[in-house]
Amino acid sequence: MSTIIGGQVLRDMVNDWIGDGKRVGGPGYVGNHLILYRWLHRSDELLLESYPRPHNSIKEFLFPSHEKLYHYKIDGQHIELSEAVLPDAQQIIFAARPCDAASLPILDHVFNWDYRDVFYNRRRSLTTVVTLACQDHDAHCFCTSVGGGPDDERGSDAMLFALGQDQYEVRCFTDKGKALFEGKLEESTRVGKVGPGPERRLDLETVREFLKTDFESPLWERQTLRCIGCGACAYNCPTCHCFDITDEKVGSAGVRMRSWDSCQMAMFTVHASGHNPRSRQPQRQRQRIYHKFEIYPSKFGEILCTGCGNCSRVCPVGLGITPVLTAIQEEQAARAGTGAAQEAGREKVDQ
Amino acid sequence: MVMNIYKPDLMKVLQVRQQTGDVKSVRIAFEDPARAAEFSFRVGQFGIFSAFGYGESTFNICSSSNWKDYIEFCFRKTGAVTEALWQIEEGDTIGFRGPYGNSYPMEEWEGRDLIFLGGGIAMPPIRCAIWYALENRDKYGHITVVYGARTTRDLVFQDELDEWAQHERTTIIRCVDPGGETPDWKGEIGFVPNVLKKAAIQARNAVALVIGPPIMIKNTLPVLSDMGLAERDIYTSLENRMKCGVGKCGRCNCGPVYVCKEGPVFSLEQMKHLPNDF
Numbered sequence A: 001m002s003t004i005i006g007g008q009v010l011r012d013m014v015n016d017w018i019g020d021g022k023r024v025g026g027p028g029y030v031g032n033h034l035i036l037y038r039w040l041h042r043s044d045e046l047l048l049e050s051y052p053r054p055h056n057s058i059k060e061f062l063f064p065s066h067e068k069l070y071h072y073k074i075d076g077q078h079i080e081l082s083e084a085v086l087p088d089a090q091q092i093i094f095a096a097r098p099c100d101a102a103s104l105p106i107l108d109h110v111f112n113w114d115y116r117d118v119f120y121n122r123r124r125s126l127t128t129v130v131t132l133a134c135q136d137h138d139a140h141c142f143c144t145s146v147g148g149g150p151d152d153e154r155g156s157d158a159m160l161f162a163l164g165q166d167q168y169e170v171r172c173f174t175d176k177g178k179a180l181f182e183g184k185l186e187e188s189t190r191v192g193k194v195g196p197g198p199e200r201r202l203d204l205e206t207v208r209e210f211l212k213t214d215f216e217s218p219l220w221e222r223q224t225l226r227c228i229g230c231g232a233c234a235y236n237c238p239t240c241h242c243f244d245i246t247d248e249k250v251g252s253a254g255v256r257m258r259s260w261d262s263c264q265m266a267m268f269t270v271h272a273s274g275h276n277p278r279s280r281q282p283q284r285q286r287q288r289i290y291h292k293f294e295i296y297p298s299k300f301g302e303i304l305c306t307g308c309g310n311c312s313r314v315c316p317v318g319l320g321i322t323p324v325l326t327a328i329q330e331e332q333a334a335r336a337g338t339g340a341a342q343e344a345g346r347e348k349v350d351q
Numbered sequence B: 001m002v003m004n005i006y007k008p009d010l011m012k013v014l015q016v017r018q019q020t021g022d023v024k025s026v027r028i029a030f031e032d033p034a035r036a037a038e039f040s041f042r043v044g045q046f047g048i049f050s051a052f053g054y055g056e057s058t059f060n061i062c063s064s065s066n067w068k069d070y071i072e073f074c075f076r077k078t079g080a081v082t083e084a085l086w087q088i089e090e091g092d093t094i095g096f097r098g099p100y101g102n103s104y105p106m107e108e109w110e111g112r113d114l115i116f117l118g119g120g121i122a123m124p125p126i127r128c129a130i131w132y133a134l135e136n137r138d139k140y141g142h143i144t145v146v147y148g149a150r151t152t153r154d155l156v157f158q159d160e161l162d163e164w165a166q167h168e169r170t171t172i173i174r175c176v177d178p179g180g181e182t183p184d185w186k187g188e189i190g191f192v193p194n195v196l197k198k199a200a201i202q203a204r205n206a207v208a209l210v211i212g213p214p215i216m217i218k219n220t221l222p223v224l225s226d227m228g229l230a231e232r233d234i235y236t237s238l239e240n241r242m243k244c245g246v247g248k249c250g251r252c253n254c255g256p257v258y259v260c261k262e263g264p265v266f267s268l269e270q271m272k273h274l275p276n277d278f
């Protein structure tokens, strides 16, 4: 048994939600070619196809590119603070890719590590995530290499599977998901299928072995010197969450803002003394890889990557997680090869 | 209402003291008496201080944790936020978030000799521990302070150095780089590591806290090790750039440790396990 829904019913639901004052975010065309997640005004802005995936991520629905942390008023020597208005509208992220939804339980860790971030948590609790299982993938996708897949359920409240002819199987995983589709689904025997997903090309064990010993490897310089430090990989990554805190003041009133930042920026780690522990771009690239595959797992037990491939999809110089990890694997394979060759050589001598 | 971890407490500026040409120390107190009553910290912890309209900056809380009516911090004018802090006057209001981070293991150090080594603007994060130790004088052995700066004009908390020297079992050595002395200079001339060596301190069961520019720390370590201090007995405080202070913004890590949460205080033994990322 399964439950299904027609595409028109889905689109009507989206319009009803928006009419009810809920915020709905989902993928849509911006111009003729670019597909991005964004807040929708009408259901016809929604792209209900699984391919290709948007070039950005859903993180901005929970962790906006810039937001107010609080307001202040300056009156001579006196300062008055007031809270920023927290959102209170329910929000539905619709037709997200599983590799986007999977980022949410991963991000929950850092935003609740001892200190709870009320901005992220508020949006998280207001959010219902409906994913669309992937039928297809492109050359940048690598979810299957990092523990995900085209129907990865992590972070999804419900998932849609395209059945063809504008019909979808709906699987609800949580109460939020069930509540959303309450009374809308028809019983059926049709079961959705997903594509095979990208071929598994990375072996994280091999990568981790390298990271354990090769912080100082020349590979970082060789492989990542060409990075121009634009940060596009980080801004379009569903799991990158570094931020800056700055002031915006006009006259005697202002706001303290938080905005996205990236470890790829030259100024990111400059000390007050002027010393910069990461003064060269390869050191910043190395940080990005270590944070995702070594540091975050050591703290929270999960890698900080869902395999969406946006980093390499948007990188102007052909870098990103897959190119760098592939280079690491090749290095490890070459070493194993040399090791094996040396072993073989030694055996020959022994004989 | 849920706590907004980024919203600071408002602090009244009680006193501003100009320490050098570009260093000031500031004494502040909570505006909210309830917050003042519940607040406590441990020496070695830091705070994030706001100049409203300009932004936030991270400094060690350089007063002793025994002082209940106010806290102090000290800064050098280096950028937009510290430029703005330079302008503040008594009666002004600034913001404070904290205390954050770990602290000096003052209890573990009880019964031992203490060696404090500081270079330049690194005195404030040592000062809090010195005051704390002097206020608990019976609990610690001999206290030695070697404090160096480029010139005589760059030494901060000069009056307090004199005051510390009055205490029993306490040796205060101040030094300036060669050429940085004045004709009437009575302290040592030379760099901290050399002055430390020359002082030939009897280090028995000692721990050292070393804070200063990387080059000073690097050159001091061999001297301390010749004096018989083990790596686990030498401590420092890292000065990584921070924004959030609460383990979120991803800025302060040195390899696997978030300096804002797991630091800033590390023993040399712990530092040895960190990658070269500082």
Ligand code: SF4
Binding pocket: A226, A227, A228, A229, A230, A231, A232, A233, A234, A264, A311, A314, A315, A316, A317, A318, A319, A320
């Ligand atoms: S890896 Fe590519 S996308 Fe990322 S900062 Fe470097 S150049 Fe930009």
Ligand code: FES
Binding pocket: B241, B242, B243, B244, B245, B246, B247, B248, B249, B250, B251, B252, B253, B258, B259, B260, B261
């Ligand atoms: S200062 Fe933000 S994570 Fe440490």
